[in-house]
Amino acid sequence: xxxxxxxxxxxxxxxxxxxxxxxxxxxxxxxxxxxxxxxxxxxxxxxxxxxxxxxxxxxxxxxxxxxxxxxxxxxxxxxxxxxxxxxxxxxxxxxxxxxxxxxxxxxxxxxxxxxxxxxxxxxxxxxxxxxxxxxxxxxxxxxxxxxxxxxxxxxxxxxxxxxxxxxxxxxxxxxxxxxxxxxxxxxxxxxxxxxxxxxxxxxxxxxxx
Amino acid sequence: xxxxxxxxxxxxxxxxxxxxxxxxxxxxxxxxxxxxxxxxxxxxxxxxxxxxxxxxxxxxxxxxxxxxxxxxxxxx
Numbered sequence: 001x002x003x004x005x006x007x008x009x010x011x012x013x014x015x016x017x018x019x020x021x022x023x024x025x026x027x028x029x030x031x032x033x034x035x036x037x038x039x040x041x042x043x044x045x046x047x048x049x050x051x052x053x054x055x056x057x058x059x060x061x062x063x064x065x066x067x068x069x070x071x072x073x074x075x076x077x078x079x080x081x082x083x084x085x086x087x088x089x090x091x092x093x094x095x096x097x098x099x100x101x102x103x104x105x106x107x108x109x110x111x112x113x114x115x116x117x118x119x120x121x122x123x124x125x126x127x128x129x130x131x132x133x134x135x136x137x138x139x140x141x142x143x144x145x146x147x148x149x150x151x152x153x154x155x156x157x158x159x160x161x162x163x164x165x166x167x168x169x170x171x172x173x174x175x176x177x178x179x180x181x182x183x184x185x186x187x188x189x190x191x192x193x194x195x196x197x198x199x200x201x202x203x204x205x206x207x208x209x
Numbered sequence: 210x211x212x213x214x215x216x217x218x219x220x221x222x223x224x225x226x227x228x229x230x231x232x233x234x235x236x237x238x239x240x241x242x243x244x245x246x247x248x249x250x251x252x253x254x255x256x257x258x259x260x261x262x263x264x265x266x267x268x269x270x271x272x273x274x275x276x277x278x279x280x281x282x283x284x285x
Contacts, residue, residue, distance in 0.1 A: 070239045070268050072226045073283075077275035175224040
C-alpha cells in the first residue's frame with residue numbers, strides 16, 4: 001500500500017476534528033448573536049447587523065496551512081510537524097455592520113465578551129484599521145480548535161465577498177491577480193471609497209438630527 | 210524595488226510556491242527571504258556562483274532534505 005502523504009494525514013485530522021469545529025462555530029455564533037441582541041433591537045431602518053458563520057472546508061484548510069510553510073510545501077519526511085489545529089480560523093464568524101457607529105458599538109461589546117481573545121486587526125495600505133479581527137478558544141467546547149471573529153463594515157465585507165474569489169483566492173486561471181500592482185491599487189481605492197461613503201452618510205444623518 | 214531586481218535578473222514569481230525562480234541558473238528565493246533581506250544582499254545572492262549542479266534555495270529557514278527534494282521535483 002502506498003504511504004500516506006502529509007495531505008492524506010491532514011484530511012484524516014480534519015474529519016476527526018470536524019464535529020468539534022462545528023460545535024465551536026455554533027458556540028461563537030450563538031454568543032455573538034446573543035451579545036449583540038441589544039444593538040440589533042435598537043437599529044434604525046437604514047442600519048444593518050448581519051452575522052455570518054463558516055467552517056473552513058477541508059481542502060481550503062490544507063492549502064491555507066501549506067501556504068504558511070516557506071516555499072508553500074510540506075516536508076514529506078516529517079508529517080507529524082503539521083496540524084490543521086494550528087490554523088486560527090477553522091471556525092469563523094463575520095459580523096457585518098452598517099454604519100460605523102454601530103460597528104464600533106458591536107466591537108466594544110464583543111471585546112468585553114471575549115476578553116482573552118487576541119486582536120489581529122485588518123489594515124489598509126496606510127495602516128488604518130479596516131476591520132476588527134480576534135482569535136481565541138471557547139474552553140466550554142474545545143481547548144484544541146481556535147476560532148476567529150471579525151467585525152467588518154458591511155459595505156467592505158460585501159465587497160470582500162467578490163474580491164475573495166477574484167483576488168484573494170482566485171481561480172487558477174487568474175493566478176497573479178492578487179499581486180498585480182494596478183489591481184491592488186484599484187482594490188484599495190474601492191475600500192477607501194466605501195469608507196468615505198459610510199462616513200459621509202453618517203455625517204449627513206447627524207446633520208439632520 | 211526587490212521584485213524588479215529579481216525580474217531583471219531573470220526570476221519569475223511562482224504563485225503555487227511563493228518563490229522567485231530562475232530555472233536557467235537553478236536558483237529560487239522564498240518570498241519570506243526576499244521580504245526579510247535588504248536589496249544589496251539580494252543582489253549579492255543573485256550574483257554569487259553555485260557550488261553544485263542542483264538547485265540553490267535561499268530560505269529564511271534552511272529547507273530540509275524532504276522539502277528540497279519536493280521542490281526540485283516540482284520545479285523540474
